[in-house]
Amino acid sequence: QVQLVESGGGLVQAGDSLRLSCTASENTARKYAMGWFRQAPGKERERVAAISWSGVTTHYADSVKGRFAISRDNAENAVYLQMNNLRREDTAVYYCAMSQWALVTESSDFTSWGQGTQVTVSA
Numbered sequence: 001q002v003q004l005v006e007s008g009g010g011l012v013q014a015g016d017s018l019r020l021s022c023t024a025s026e027n028t029a030r031k032y033a034m035g036w037f038r039q040a041p042g043k044e045r046e047r048v049a050a051i052s053w054s055g056v057t058t059h060y061a062d063s064v065k066g067r068f069a070i071s072r073d074n075a076e077n078a079v080y081l082q083m084n085n086l087r088r089e090d091t092a093v094y095y096c097a098m099s100q101w102a103l104v105t106e107s108s109d110f111t112s113w114g115q116g117t118q119v120t121v122s123a
Contacts, residue, residue, distance in 0.1 A: 009117030022096030
């Protein structure tokens, strides 16, 4: 089973930027859509962004549109989340996930998960 490892989280101030990275252990990840999810304390996990296997199609939650950008490098088995103009409400554990499908579909189709990386945004 593919393993996903996230990195790049940390403590930043509001308005700062961070870039999260996720590396897959197997080349098969290139065939599938990838996504970034987050979960804040006391809240349900939500999908922040997703990208199709080719990188042509991307989807974003309304709360991050215009501030976050997802991208992938299939040669490196990697997916990235560039987060700009961070807000306190972006504070959460961010998870990388791989879908069962090549195109972006329902969040429930993302079945392989990383361990998560903490992002904390202070005022």
